[in-house]
Amino acid sequence: LVEELKPEVVSFHFGLPENALLDRVKAAGAKVIASATIVREAIWLEEHGVDAVIVQGAEAGGHRGMFMTDDIARQPGLFALLPQVADAVRVPVIAAGGIADGRGIAAAFALGAAGVQVGTAYLRCPEARTSALVRMQLAQGTDEATMITNVMTGRPARGVANRLMREVGPVSADAPAFPHAASALGPLKAAAEQHGKTDFTNLWAGQAVRLGRDMPAAELTRALAGSAVAQLGRLVG
Ligand SMILES: Cc1cc2nc3c(=O)[nH]c(=O)nc-3n(C[C@H](O)[C@H](O)[C@H](O)COP(=O)(O)O)c2cc1C
Known part of the structure; x- marks a missing residue:
């Protein structure tokens, strides 16, 4: 599929596929990114050739991208993990987990991120296939x-x-x-x-679920970027 569709970026969770497959993804022209939940995973990903590391803090909604540990009790939060990963790798780091507004984005940049990945905040956008x-x-x-x-x-x-x-x-x-x-x-x-019950339904969401907004995704993206820039300006000014 990757060879046929030639996406610009391919993002992996739970580690990386075997080298031969990863080489085919890269040969198709895609940048490769993948999630790390601890510093050791970030270093391993860099050593295996990713173009950027997604730092997934414990706050994040959905599955933990963990692949060198299965100890969820010890998964660090983003505030603690992000600067430690930024110190440990040379590739750009993308912050994920509990970021849902301009304040969170500004904080992530202050902690060493080159970008952010926002999940939960988009789940109530009309474009999302959330029931x-x-x-x-x-x-x-x-x-x-x-x-x-x-x-x-x-x-x-x-x-x-x-x-x-x-x-x-x-x-x-x-x-x-x-x-x-x-x-x-x-x-x-x-x-x-x-019967209108979610007793057995996945309700994947992060700790900032309350900050989610009911607005079109493009509008939300512009609002997030605008307010992040304003926040950063306020901190510098
Ligand atoms: C509903 C939902 C589905 C997700 N599915 C995936 C997935 O298929 N692959 C993946 O790499 N991450 C997935 N994630 C995790 C996100 O990539 C990211 O780590 C997380 O959303 C960031 O934290 P936040 O939800 O607090 O913004 C999912 C997250 C949510 C909330």
Whole structure:
């Protein structure tokens, strides 16, 4: 697909594919980026030829990109991790996790980022394929709403707590291996959603879920960039 579509950037999660495959991605002309959740992973990614490292802090929504550790209790937050990675690698670093407005972007740049990756803040944009049911849950999300769980897919990911996460998780040694937990939950999820319930639905979102806004993605992007520049100006001035 990459050879056919020739995207400008290919982003990997959970480490990198084997060298022969990675070489084909690069030969297709794509820049390669990938997530690191600890300094060791960032150094490994740089040694294996990525063009930039995404530094994913514990605040981030969705799956942890971890691949040299599975200890979620020790995953650093972005404020602590970002300057340590910026010191450890020469490639540009992209900050991810809990960034949802101009203040967060300015802080990330101050901590050594060359760019930011914003996920959760876009989930309520009309372009996102977020269902109405999930939008409602995200709109009500607070700073205390999310937890990291492995019971939804078999791998640790952060989302708004639902009944399954609360009752059999948030972390369980009995969760089927990734991605089998998700397929096993499929029928329960579908049946519950018919009754307007998200008891078994992935509500992936980060700790800044409350800062998400209901506006078109292009408008949000311009607003984020504009307010980041204003914030940086205020700090310098
Ligand atoms: C709904 C959702 C789906 C995601 N899916 C992916 C994915 O498929 N691949 C990936 O590299 N990261 C994925 N992420 C993680 C983001 O790349 C990023 O680390 C995260 O969104 C940044 O933190 P934030 O959500 O607090 O902005 C996802 C995040 C969310 C919220």
